[in-house]
Amino acid sequence: MDIWVILGPVIMLFLVLGFVTYAILFERKVIGWIQNRVGPTQVGPWGLLQTVADVLKLLIKEDIIPRKADVGLFKLAPVLAFIPAFAVIAVIPFTESIKFADIAVGLLYYMSISSITIIGVLLGGWASNNKYSLLGGMRSAAQMVSYEIPLVLSVVGVIMSAGSLNLTEIVHAQQTGAWFIFPQFLGFIVFLIASIAELNRTPFDLPEAESELVAGYHTEYTGFRFAFFMLTEYTYIFGMASLITILYLGGWDAPFGLTFIPPLIWFILKFSLFVFFLFWLRATMPRIRGDQLMEFAWKGLLPLAIFNIFLTAILKEVSFLSHYF
Amino acid sequence: MNISGELIAFFILSVSAIGGAVFMMNLTRVMHMALALAFTFFSIAGVFILLDAPFLAVTQILIYTGAVSILMIFGIMLTKHKDEENPPSFDIKKLWSLIGVGAFFAVVLWIIYQSPFFTSEETVTDFSVKMLGKSIFQQYMIPFEVTSILLLVALIGAAVLAKREEKRK
Numbered sequence: 001m002d003i004w005v006i007l008g009p010v011i012m013l014f015l016v017l018g019f020v021t022y023a024i025l026f027e028r029k030v031i032g033w034i035q036n037r038v039g040p041t042q043v044g045p046w047g048l049l050q051t052v053a054d055v056l057k058l059l060i061k062e063d064i065i066p067r068k069a070d071v072g073l074f075k076l077a078p079v080l081a082f083i084p085a086f087a088v089i090a091v092i093p094f095t096e097s098i099k100f101a102d103i104a105v106g107l108l109y110y111m112s113i114s115s116i117t118i119i120g121v122l123l124g125g126w127a128s129n130n131k132y133s134l135l136g137g138m139r140s141a142a143q144m145v146s147y148e149i150p151l152v153l154s155v156v157g158v159i160m161s162a163g164s165l166n167l168t169e170i171v172h173a174q175q176t177g178a179w180f181i182f183p184q185f186l187g188f189i190v191f192l193i194a195s196i197a198e199l200n201r202t203p204f205d206l207p208e209a210e211s212e213l214v215a216g217y218h219t220e221y222t223g224f225r226f227a228f229f230m231l232t233e234y235t236y237i238f239g240m241a242s243l244i245t246i247l248y249l250g251g252w253d254a255p256f257g258l259t260f261i262p263p264l265i266w267f268i269l270k271f272s273l274f275v276f277f278l279f280w281l282r283a284t285m286p287r288i289r290g291d292q293l294m295e296f297a298w299k300g301l302l303p304l305a306i307f308n309i310f311l312t313a314i315l316k317e318v319s320f321l322s323h324y325f
Numbered sequence: 326m327n328i329s330g331e332l333i334a335f336f337i338l339s340v341s342a343i344g345g346a347v348f349m350m351n352l353t354r355v356m357h358m359a360l361a362l363a364f365t366f367f368s369i370a371g372v373f374i375l376l377d378a379p380f381l382a383v384t385q386i387l388i389y390t391g392a393v394s395i396l397m398i399f400g401i402m403l404t405k406h407k408d409e410e411n412p413p414s415f416d417i418k419k420l421w422s423l424i425g426v427g428a429f430f431a432v433v434l435w436i437i438y439q440s441p442f443f444t445s446e447e448t449v450t451d452f453s454v455k456m457l458g459k460s461i462f463q464q465y466m467i468p469f470e471v472t473s474i475l476l477l478v479a480l481i482g483a484a485v486l487a488k489r490e491e492k493r494k
Contacts, residue, residue, distance in 0.1 A: 105383050108383045111387060116367075
Protein backbone atom coordinates (compact mmCIF):
# COMPACT_ATOMS: atom_id res chain seq x y z
CA MET A 1 0.00 0.00 0.00
CA ASP A 2 1.17 3.46 -0.85
CA ILE A 3 2.36 5.50 2.14
CA TRP A 4 0.37 8.52 0.84
CA VAL A 5 -2.90 6.66 1.34
CA ILE A 6 -2.35 6.98 5.09
CA LEU A 7 -0.23 10.12 5.22
CA GLY A 8 -2.33 12.21 2.79
CA PRO A 9 -5.53 12.38 4.87
CA VAL A 10 -3.51 13.16 8.03
CA ILE A 11 -1.83 16.09 6.28
CA MET A 12 -5.24 17.16 4.96
CA LEU A 13 -6.68 17.09 8.48
CA PHE A 14 -3.94 19.41 9.73
CA LEU A 15 -4.41 21.67 6.70
CA VAL A 16 -8.12 21.89 7.46
CA LEU A 17 -7.39 22.63 11.13
CA GLY A 18 -4.96 25.35 10.06
CA PHE A 19 -7.54 26.75 7.65
CA VAL A 20 -10.21 26.80 10.35
CA THR A 21 -7.89 28.52 12.83
CA TYR A 22 -6.95 31.31 10.46
CA ALA A 23 -10.39 31.57 8.81
CA ILE A 24 -11.80 32.49 12.22
CA LEU A 25 -9.08 35.13 12.71
CA PHE A 26 -9.61 36.40 9.15
CA GLU A 27 -13.35 36.57 9.76
CA ARG A 28 -12.90 38.65 12.91
CA LYS A 29 -10.38 40.92 11.20
CA VAL A 30 -12.58 41.44 8.13
CA ILE A 31 -15.69 42.13 10.18
CA GLY A 32 -13.67 44.46 12.40
CA TRP A 33 -12.41 46.28 9.32
CA ILE A 34 -15.92 46.63 7.87
CA GLN A 35 -17.28 47.88 11.19
CA ASN A 36 -14.41 50.33 11.70
CA ARG A 37 -12.75 48.34 14.49
CA VAL A 38 -9.35 46.66 14.60
CA GLY A 39 -10.33 43.10 15.57
CA PRO A 40 -8.15 40.92 17.81
CA THR A 41 -4.67 42.39 18.37
CA GLN A 42 -3.51 41.25 21.79
CA VAL A 43 -2.45 37.60 21.47
CA GLY A 44 0.64 37.28 19.31
CA PRO A 45 1.70 39.77 16.64
CA TRP A 46 -1.36 41.23 14.80
CA GLY A 47 -3.55 38.87 16.87
CA LEU A 48 -2.21 35.84 15.00
CA LEU A 49 -2.40 33.52 18.01
CA GLN A 50 -5.88 34.59 19.13
CA THR A 51 -7.72 31.55 17.74
CA VAL A 52 -5.01 29.19 18.94
CA ALA A 53 -5.53 30.56 22.45
CA ASP A 54 -9.30 30.26 22.08
CA VAL A 55 -9.07 26.62 21.02
CA LEU A 56 -6.68 25.88 23.89
CA LYS A 57 -9.18 27.45 26.27
CA LEU A 58 -11.96 25.24 24.87
CA LEU A 59 -9.81 22.11 25.24
CA ILE A 60 -9.04 22.65 28.91
CA LYS A 61 -12.59 23.65 29.85
CA GLU A 62 -14.66 21.34 32.03
CA ASP A 63 -16.75 18.90 30.01
CA ILE A 64 -20.33 19.34 31.23
CA ILE A 65 -23.09 16.88 30.35
CA PRO A 66 -26.58 17.81 31.61
CA ARG A 67 -27.92 15.22 34.05
CA LYS A 68 -31.21 14.79 32.18
CA ALA A 69 -29.50 14.49 28.78
CA ASP A 70 -29.35 11.30 26.76
CA VAL A 71 -25.66 10.71 27.47
CA GLY A 72 -24.85 8.31 24.62
CA LEU A 73 -26.43 10.41 21.89
CA PHE A 74 -25.11 13.62 23.47
CA LYS A 75 -21.59 12.31 23.02
CA LEU A 76 -22.26 10.80 19.60
CA ALA A 77 -23.82 13.90 18.00
CA PRO A 78 -20.66 16.03 17.49
CA VAL A 79 -18.86 13.00 16.04
CA LEU A 80 -21.72 12.30 13.66
CA ALA A 81 -21.70 15.94 12.59
CA PHE A 82 -17.95 16.20 12.01
CA ILE A 83 -17.11 12.93 10.21
CA PRO A 84 -19.15 13.74 7.05
CA ALA A 85 -17.69 17.27 7.00
CA PHE A 86 -14.21 15.82 6.70
CA ALA A 87 -15.24 12.88 4.50
CA VAL A 88 -16.53 15.15 1.72
CA ILE A 89 -13.05 16.59 1.19
CA ALA A 90 -11.96 13.17 -0.11
CA VAL A 91 -13.45 13.77 -3.57
CA ILE A 92 -12.30 17.36 -4.08
CA PRO A 93 -9.55 17.78 -6.67
CA PHE A 94 -7.35 20.77 -5.80
CA THR A 95 -5.24 20.52 -8.94
CA GLU A 96 -4.72 17.99 -11.72
CA SER A 97 -2.50 15.88 -9.44
CA ILE A 98 -3.43 16.85 -5.86
CA LYS A 99 -6.55 14.83 -5.11
CA PHE A 100 -7.56 11.83 -3.04
CA ALA A 101 -10.40 9.83 -4.54
CA ASP A 102 -11.34 10.29 -8.18
CA ILE A 103 -14.72 8.57 -8.13
CA ALA A 104 -17.18 8.78 -10.99
CA VAL A 105 -20.02 10.24 -8.94
CA GLY A 106 -17.94 12.74 -6.94
CA LEU A 107 -20.44 15.60 -7.02
CA LEU A 108 -23.32 13.42 -5.84
CA TYR A 109 -21.05 11.91 -3.18
CA TYR A 110 -20.43 15.39 -1.76
CA MET A 111 -24.15 16.19 -1.69
CA SER A 112 -25.17 12.92 -0.06
CA ILE A 113 -22.42 12.64 2.56
CA SER A 114 -22.85 16.27 3.63
CA SER A 115 -26.53 15.61 4.34
CA ILE A 116 -25.58 13.14 7.10
CA THR A 117 -24.55 16.11 9.25
CA ILE A 118 -28.23 17.06 9.58
CA ILE A 119 -28.76 13.89 11.63
CA GLY A 120 -25.87 14.83 13.93
CA VAL A 121 -27.24 18.34 14.49
CA LEU A 122 -30.76 17.07 15.10
CA LEU A 123 -29.51 14.41 17.53
CA GLY A 124 -27.42 16.98 19.40
CA GLY A 125 -30.43 19.25 19.75
CA TRP A 126 -32.66 16.44 20.95
CA ALA A 127 -30.18 14.72 23.27
CA SER A 128 -29.44 17.96 25.17
CA ASN A 129 -32.99 17.84 26.58
CA ASN A 130 -33.26 21.60 26.38
CA LYS A 131 -36.02 23.54 24.65
CA TYR A 132 -33.68 25.97 22.95
CA SER A 133 -31.46 23.17 21.70
CA LEU A 134 -34.43 21.25 20.37
CA LEU A 135 -35.84 24.31 18.59
CA GLY A 136 -32.42 25.04 17.10
CA GLY A 137 -32.02 21.45 15.96
CA MET A 138 -35.48 21.38 14.40
CA ARG A 139 -34.92 24.67 12.62
CA SER A 140 -31.58 23.47 11.37
CA ALA A 141 -33.00 20.20 10.02
CA ALA A 142 -35.95 21.91 8.34
CA GLN A 143 -33.68 24.52 6.76
CA MET A 144 -31.01 22.09 5.58
CA VAL A 145 -33.49 19.59 4.13
CA SER A 146 -35.34 22.38 2.28
CA TYR A 147 -32.29 24.11 0.86
CA GLU A 148 -30.64 20.87 -0.17
CA ILE A 149 -33.21 20.47 -2.95
CA PRO A 150 -32.43 23.74 -4.82
CA LEU A 151 -28.74 23.07 -4.13
CA VAL A 152 -28.83 19.69 -5.87
CA LEU A 153 -31.12 20.90 -8.68
CA SER A 154 -28.97 23.96 -9.44
CA VAL A 155 -25.92 21.81 -10.18
CA VAL A 156 -27.92 19.72 -12.68
CA GLY A 157 -27.21 22.46 -15.24
CA VAL A 158 -23.47 22.04 -14.65
CA ILE A 159 -23.78 18.26 -14.88
CA MET A 160 -25.65 18.56 -18.18
CA SER A 161 -23.05 20.92 -19.61
CA ALA A 162 -20.06 18.88 -18.46
CA GLY A 163 -21.71 15.53 -19.16
CA SER A 164 -20.21 14.05 -16.02
CA LEU A 165 -20.60 13.84 -12.25
CA ASN A 166 -16.85 13.61 -11.77
CA LEU A 167 -15.38 16.84 -10.40
CA THR A 168 -12.15 16.56 -12.41
CA GLU A 169 -14.16 16.11 -15.62
CA ILE A 170 -16.24 19.18 -14.73
CA VAL A 171 -13.07 21.29 -14.46
CA HIS A 172 -11.83 19.87 -17.78
CA ALA A 173 -15.11 20.85 -19.43
CA GLN A 174 -14.56 24.43 -18.22
CA GLN A 175 -11.00 24.50 -19.52
CA THR A 176 -12.21 23.83 -23.06
CA GLY A 177 -15.37 26.00 -22.91
CA ALA A 178 -16.11 28.89 -20.55
CA TRP A 179 -16.21 28.89 -16.76
CA PHE A 180 -19.69 27.79 -15.76
CA ILE A 181 -20.34 31.01 -13.84
CA PHE A 182 -21.02 32.67 -17.23
CA PRO A 183 -23.30 30.20 -19.08
CA GLN A 184 -24.81 28.91 -15.81
CA PHE A 185 -25.25 32.28 -14.14
CA LEU A 186 -28.77 31.56 -12.91
CA GLY A 187 -27.68 28.19 -11.53
CA PHE A 188 -24.71 29.88 -9.88
CA ILE A 189 -26.93 32.38 -8.05
CA VAL A 190 -29.26 29.63 -6.83
CA PHE A 191 -26.29 27.50 -5.76
CA LEU A 192 -24.64 30.42 -3.96
CA ILE A 193 -27.75 31.26 -1.94
CA ALA A 194 -28.58 27.63 -1.19
CA SER A 195 -25.00 26.89 -0.16
CA ILE A 196 -24.98 29.78 2.32
CA ALA A 197 -28.21 28.39 3.76
CA GLU A 198 -26.66 24.92 3.96
CA LEU A 199 -23.70 26.37 5.82
CA ASN A 200 -26.07 28.01 8.35
CA ARG A 201 -24.31 31.34 7.83
CA THR A 202 -25.79 34.84 7.95
CA PRO A 203 -28.37 35.73 6.60
CA PHE A 204 -29.56 32.14 7.07
CA ASP A 205 -28.23 31.53 10.60
CA LEU A 206 -31.65 31.05 12.18
CA PRO A 207 -30.68 27.74 13.82
CA GLU A 208 -28.17 29.69 15.90
CA ALA A 209 -30.10 32.93 16.28
CA GLU A 210 -28.60 34.07 19.58
CA SER A 211 -31.29 36.64 20.28
CA GLU A 212 -34.05 34.02 20.20
CA LEU A 213 -32.48 30.65 20.92
CA VAL A 214 -29.46 31.32 23.21
CA ALA A 215 -27.14 29.40 20.87
CA GLY A 216 -29.36 26.95 19.00
CA TYR A 217 -28.64 23.24 18.90
CA HIS A 218 -25.31 23.53 20.77
CA THR A 219 -26.63 25.50 23.75
CA GLU A 220 -25.73 22.70 26.21
CA TYR A 221 -22.38 21.86 24.66
CA THR A 222 -19.16 23.04 26.24
CA GLY A 223 -15.46 22.61 25.76
CA PHE A 224 -14.27 20.05 23.30
CA ARG A 225 -17.69 18.95 22.04
CA PHE A 226 -18.66 22.54 21.32
CA ALA A 227 -15.36 22.97 19.50
CA PHE A 228 -16.30 20.01 17.31
CA PHE A 229 -19.58 21.61 16.23
CA MET A 230 -17.70 24.82 15.38
CA LEU A 231 -15.05 22.82 13.56
CA THR A 232 -17.79 21.10 11.53
CA GLU A 233 -19.17 24.45 10.45
CA TYR A 234 -15.82 25.81 9.32
CA THR A 235 -14.84 22.54 7.66
CA TYR A 236 -18.01 22.84 5.59
CA ILE A 237 -16.93 26.33 4.59
CA PHE A 238 -13.70 24.74 3.35
CA GLY A 239 -15.66 22.08 1.45
CA MET A 240 -18.25 24.42 0.00
CA ALA A 241 -15.65 27.00 -1.06
CA SER A 242 -13.73 24.25 -2.85
CA LEU A 243 -16.89 22.93 -4.47
CA ILE A 244 -18.06 26.31 -5.75
CA THR A 245 -14.54 26.97 -7.10
CA ILE A 246 -14.61 23.69 -8.98
CA LEU A 247 -18.18 23.89 -10.26
CA TYR A 248 -18.44 27.52 -11.32
CA LEU A 249 -15.06 29.26 -11.16
CA GLY A 250 -13.06 26.81 -13.26
CA GLY A 251 -11.18 25.05 -10.46
CA TRP A 252 -7.44 25.40 -10.96
CA ASP A 253 -7.86 26.75 -14.49
CA ALA A 254 -5.87 29.96 -15.06
CA PRO A 255 -7.81 32.87 -16.63
CA PHE A 256 -6.39 35.14 -19.37
CA GLY A 257 -3.63 32.63 -20.09
CA LEU A 258 -1.77 33.50 -16.86
CA THR A 259 -0.38 29.99 -16.65
CA PHE A 260 2.93 31.05 -15.06
CA ILE A 261 1.08 31.25 -11.75
CA PRO A 262 0.77 27.64 -10.55
CA PRO A 263 -2.70 26.02 -10.62
CA LEU A 264 -2.78 25.51 -6.84
CA ILE A 265 -2.37 29.26 -6.32
CA TRP A 266 -5.29 29.92 -8.67
CA PHE A 267 -7.39 27.44 -6.74
CA ILE A 268 -6.52 29.10 -3.42
CA LEU A 269 -7.27 32.57 -4.84
CA LYS A 270 -10.75 31.61 -6.06
CA PHE A 271 -11.34 29.67 -2.87
CA SER A 272 -10.42 32.70 -0.75
CA LEU A 273 -12.76 34.87 -2.80
CA PHE A 274 -15.75 32.77 -1.72
CA VAL A 275 -14.58 32.67 1.91
CA PHE A 276 -14.20 36.44 1.91
CA PHE A 277 -17.66 36.79 0.34
CA LEU A 278 -19.17 34.80 3.23
CA PHE A 279 -17.55 37.06 5.83
CA TRP A 280 -18.54 40.16 3.90
CA LEU A 281 -22.16 38.97 3.87
CA ARG A 282 -22.05 38.27 7.59
CA ALA A 283 -20.91 41.80 8.35
CA THR A 284 -23.48 43.52 6.15
CA MET A 285 -26.67 41.44 6.00
CA PRO A 286 -29.41 41.18 8.64
CA ARG A 287 -30.91 37.79 9.50
CA ILE A 288 -33.82 36.61 7.37
CA ARG A 289 -37.18 36.11 9.12
CA GLY A 290 -38.31 32.59 9.95
CA ASP A 291 -41.49 32.67 7.89
CA GLN A 292 -39.67 34.07 4.86
CA LEU A 293 -37.05 31.33 4.99
CA MET A 294 -39.14 28.38 3.83
CA GLU A 295 -41.14 30.43 1.35
CA PHE A 296 -37.90 31.64 -0.23
CA ALA A 297 -36.60 28.09 -0.70
CA TRP A 298 -39.78 26.51 -2.06
CA LYS A 299 -41.33 29.39 -4.00
CA GLY A 300 -38.20 31.29 -5.03
CA LEU A 301 -35.17 29.09 -5.44
CA LEU A 302 -36.78 25.79 -6.45
CA PRO A 303 -38.67 27.14 -9.52
CA LEU A 304 -35.55 29.07 -10.54
CA ALA A 305 -33.42 25.94 -10.29
CA ILE A 306 -35.90 23.95 -12.39
CA PHE A 307 -36.11 26.81 -14.92
CA ASN A 308 -32.30 26.72 -15.11
CA ILE A 309 -32.41 23.02 -16.04
CA PHE A 310 -34.89 23.74 -18.88
CA LEU A 311 -32.87 26.72 -20.06
CA THR A 312 -29.67 24.67 -20.16
CA ALA A 313 -31.41 21.88 -22.08
CA ILE A 314 -32.74 24.33 -24.68
CA LEU A 315 -29.53 26.37 -25.07
CA LYS A 316 -27.54 23.15 -25.45
CA GLU A 317 -29.36 22.64 -28.76
CA VAL A 318 -28.67 26.14 -30.14
CA SER A 319 -25.80 25.62 -32.55
CA PHE A 320 -23.69 28.76 -31.93
CA LEU A 321 -24.06 28.48 -28.13
CA SER A 322 -23.53 24.76 -27.73
CA HIS A 323 -19.76 25.28 -27.29
CA TYR A 324 -20.41 26.95 -23.93
CA PHE A 325 -23.14 24.62 -22.72
CA MET B 326 -13.44 -20.15 -0.03
CA ASN B 327 -10.67 -17.58 -0.02
CA ILE B 328 -10.80 -14.71 2.43
CA SER B 329 -10.38 -11.37 0.67
CA GLY B 330 -10.77 -7.81 1.86
CA GLU B 331 -14.02 -7.61 -0.05
CA LEU B 332 -15.44 -10.61 1.81
CA ILE B 333 -14.47 -9.18 5.19
CA ALA B 334 -16.01 -5.82 4.25
CA PHE B 335 -19.16 -7.60 3.10
CA PHE B 336 -19.44 -9.45 6.41
CA ILE B 337 -18.95 -6.29 8.47
CA LEU B 338 -21.48 -4.36 6.38
CA SER B 339 -24.11 -7.07 6.40
CA VAL B 340 -23.74 -7.64 10.14
CA SER B 341 -24.13 -3.87 10.62
CA ALA B 342 -27.21 -3.81 8.40
CA ILE B 343 -28.88 -6.71 10.20
CA GLY B 344 -27.72 -5.43 13.60
CA GLY B 345 -29.16 -1.99 12.88
CA ALA B 346 -32.48 -3.57 11.92
CA VAL B 347 -32.56 -5.73 15.09
CA PHE B 348 -31.74 -2.72 17.27
CA MET B 349 -34.43 -0.75 15.47
CA MET B 350 -36.98 -3.38 16.54
CA ASN B 351 -35.77 -3.64 20.13
CA LEU B 352 -34.99 -0.06 21.14
CA THR B 353 -37.73 1.76 23.01
CA ARG B 354 -37.17 5.45 22.19
CA VAL B 355 -38.09 6.92 18.83
CA MET B 356 -34.82 8.79 18.22
CA HIS B 357 -32.73 5.72 18.98
CA MET B 358 -34.87 3.71 16.55
CA ALA B 359 -34.44 6.30 13.80
CA LEU B 360 -30.68 6.29 14.31
CA ALA B 361 -30.55 2.49 14.14
CA LEU B 362 -32.56 2.66 10.93
CA ALA B 363 -30.09 5.17 9.46
CA PHE B 364 -27.28 2.79 10.40
CA THR B 365 -28.97 -0.01 8.45
CA PHE B 366 -29.44 2.18 5.38
CA PHE B 367 -25.81 3.34 5.38
CA SER B 368 -24.59 -0.25 5.69
CA ILE B 369 -26.71 -1.19 2.68
CA ALA B 370 -25.13 1.73 0.80
CA GLY B 371 -21.76 0.18 1.66
CA VAL B 372 -22.90 -3.14 0.18
CA PHE B 373 -23.82 -1.28 -3.04
CA ILE B 374 -20.30 0.14 -3.22
CA LEU B 375 -18.91 -3.39 -2.89
CA LEU B 376 -21.12 -4.38 -5.83
CA ASP B 377 -19.53 -1.66 -8.04
CA ALA B 378 -22.63 0.51 -7.96
CA PRO B 379 -21.39 3.83 -6.51
CA PHE B 380 -24.25 5.81 -8.03
CA LEU B 381 -26.83 3.62 -6.29
CA ALA B 382 -24.91 3.82 -3.00
CA VAL B 383 -24.70 7.60 -3.09
CA THR B 384 -28.37 7.93 -4.04
CA GLN B 385 -29.29 5.59 -1.20
CA ILE B 386 -27.51 7.84 1.31
CA LEU B 387 -28.91 11.03 -0.24
CA ILE B 388 -32.51 9.83 -0.07
CA TYR B 389 -32.46 7.99 3.23
CA THR B 390 -30.66 10.62 5.30
CA GLY B 391 -33.40 13.05 4.30
CA ALA B 392 -36.01 10.41 5.12
CA VAL B 393 -34.45 9.59 8.50
CA SER B 394 -34.19 13.26 9.49
CA ILE B 395 -37.85 13.80 8.59
CA LEU B 396 -38.72 10.68 10.59
CA MET B 397 -36.80 12.12 13.55
CA ILE B 398 -38.63 15.44 13.28
CA PHE B 399 -41.97 13.65 13.31
CA GLY B 400 -40.72 11.52 16.20
CA ILE B 401 -39.90 14.69 18.14
CA MET B 402 -43.16 16.41 17.28
CA LEU B 403 -45.48 13.50 17.97
CA THR B 404 -43.91 12.00 21.10
CA LYS B 405 -42.74 13.26 24.47
CA HIS B 406 -39.06 13.39 25.30
CA LYS B 407 -39.14 10.65 27.91
CA ASP B 408 -41.76 8.61 26.04
CA GLU B 409 -40.91 4.94 25.82
CA GLU B 410 -42.70 2.22 24.01
CA ASN B 411 -44.14 -0.42 26.34
CA PRO B 412 -42.65 -3.89 25.98
CA PRO B 413 -44.89 -5.74 23.53
CA SER B 414 -47.56 -7.98 25.00
CA PHE B 415 -48.73 -11.03 23.13
CA ASP B 416 -52.39 -11.32 22.10
CA ILE B 417 -54.49 -12.90 19.36
CA LYS B 418 -54.05 -9.88 17.04
CA LYS B 419 -50.31 -10.32 17.13
CA LEU B 420 -50.68 -13.99 16.25
CA TRP B 421 -52.68 -13.12 13.14
CA SER B 422 -50.11 -10.56 12.05
CA LEU B 423 -47.39 -13.14 12.60
CA ILE B 424 -49.24 -15.60 10.36
CA GLY B 425 -49.78 -12.87 7.74
CA VAL B 426 -46.14 -11.82 7.73
CA GLY B 427 -45.00 -15.44 7.64
CA ALA B 428 -47.24 -16.17 4.65
CA PHE B 429 -45.93 -13.09 2.83
CA PHE B 430 -42.36 -14.15 3.53
CA ALA B 431 -43.08 -17.65 2.20
CA VAL B 432 -44.63 -16.24 -1.00
CA VAL B 433 -41.68 -13.90 -1.61
CA LEU B 434 -39.21 -16.71 -0.99
CA TRP B 435 -41.15 -18.99 -3.36
CA ILE B 436 -41.11 -16.31 -6.09
CA ILE B 437 -37.38 -15.80 -5.63
CA TYR B 438 -36.74 -19.53 -6.02
CA GLN B 439 -39.10 -19.75 -9.02
CA SER B 440 -37.70 -16.84 -11.02
CA PRO B 441 -34.98 -17.87 -13.45
CA PHE B 442 -31.70 -16.04 -13.01
CA PHE B 443 -29.41 -15.25 -15.88
CA THR B 444 -26.91 -17.99 -16.33
CA SER B 445 -24.00 -15.74 -17.17
CA GLU B 446 -22.81 -12.96 -14.91
CA GLU B 447 -23.20 -9.47 -16.25
CA THR B 448 -20.09 -7.31 -16.28
CA VAL B 449 -20.61 -4.49 -13.82
CA THR B 450 -17.15 -2.98 -13.50
CA ASP B 451 -17.33 -0.81 -16.62
CA PHE B 452 -20.65 0.69 -15.59
CA SER B 453 -21.17 4.42 -15.99
CA VAL B 454 -23.83 6.93 -15.06
CA LYS B 455 -24.31 7.63 -18.75
CA MET B 456 -25.30 4.00 -19.37
CA LEU B 457 -27.72 4.15 -16.45
CA GLY B 458 -29.33 7.28 -17.85
CA LYS B 459 -29.64 5.76 -21.31
CA SER B 460 -31.25 2.58 -20.05
CA ILE B 461 -33.69 4.46 -17.81
CA PHE B 462 -34.71 7.14 -20.29
CA GLN B 463 -34.65 5.02 -23.45
CA GLN B 464 -35.11 1.33 -22.74
CA TYR B 465 -37.18 1.56 -19.57
CA MET B 466 -38.89 4.88 -20.29
CA ILE B 467 -42.46 3.70 -19.71
CA PRO B 468 -41.91 1.87 -16.39
CA PHE B 469 -39.98 4.93 -15.18
CA GLU B 470 -42.82 7.29 -16.09
CA VAL B 471 -45.43 4.97 -14.58
CA THR B 472 -43.47 4.80 -11.33
CA SER B 473 -43.16 8.57 -11.16
CA ILE B 474 -46.91 8.97 -11.76
CA LEU B 475 -47.55 6.43 -8.98
CA LEU B 476 -45.36 8.41 -6.60
CA LEU B 477 -47.11 11.65 -7.58
CA VAL B 478 -50.51 10.05 -6.91
CA ALA B 479 -49.29 8.87 -3.50
CA LEU B 480 -47.98 12.36 -2.72
CA ILE B 481 -51.22 14.11 -3.66
CA GLY B 482 -53.25 11.43 -1.87
CA ALA B 483 -51.29 11.97 1.33
CA ALA B 484 -51.77 15.74 1.10
CA VAL B 485 -55.54 15.35 0.51
CA LEU B 486 -55.91 12.90 3.42
CA ALA B 487 -54.02 15.21 5.78
CA LYS B 488 -56.18 18.16 4.71
CA ARG B 489 -59.44 16.26 5.32
CA GLU B 490 -58.36 15.34 8.83
CA GLU B 491 -57.75 18.98 9.60
CA LYS B 492 -61.29 19.94 8.54
CA ARG B 493 -62.92 17.35 10.79
CA LYS B 494 -61.49 19.09 13.84
